[in-house]
Amino acid sequence: EVQLVESGGGLVQPGRSLRLSCAASGFTFDDYAMHWVRQAPGKGLEWVSGISWNSGSIGYADSVKGRFTISRDNAKNSLYLQMNSLRAEDMALYYCAKESGYDFGGAGNYFDYWGQGTLVTVSS
């Protein structure tokens, strides 16, 4: 059974940093691209960042480019999101999502499994 378990969320002041983690199990982690998708309270889904199986291809939404860094450790079956210079508009539930293929954004790929999310609150 595929499981994605996010952690690392919490309350943080504007301008500070936070690191999210996603522990994956139930599949061969290094065979698949992975993503972070967020959802602000009462709002829709917003793609944040994605990374290919070997970290060779990475992408970010314009809203987080230059502030967030995605990474993965295939030996630990883990995905990470380093979030710096946090803003009020970054407050959201952050989901870890598995892509159906190995290449980030590969043609026809989709998010076939999602975690339950970790909540990031940005407030002074």
Added chain:
Amino acid sequence: SYELTQPLSVSVALGQTARITCGGNNIGSKNVHWYQQKPGQAPVLVIYRDSNRPSGIPERFSGSNSGNTATLTISRAQAGDEADYYCQVWDSSTEAFGGGTKLTVL
């Protein structure tokens, strides 16, 4: 960035057919995926690559994609189908989601 337009809400009578649209420039040339999200839960994939159903998704869920509109169709709507539905495509090195449609089953 590529924009996907969905109606904010769609209502359907119990047992009838609901259609949720997702508009985008020449979206028919792209692969469209659909997700269902119930309150307090993570999204679940219900249609991938325009019209394919993952295992475990009822045959009542179907999809199509042509021109500037992709459509998710839910036949014989049930109370358990009430949820938010999101379309999603890959475009120019980013993933794009529609704004979401709240489906109400009357």
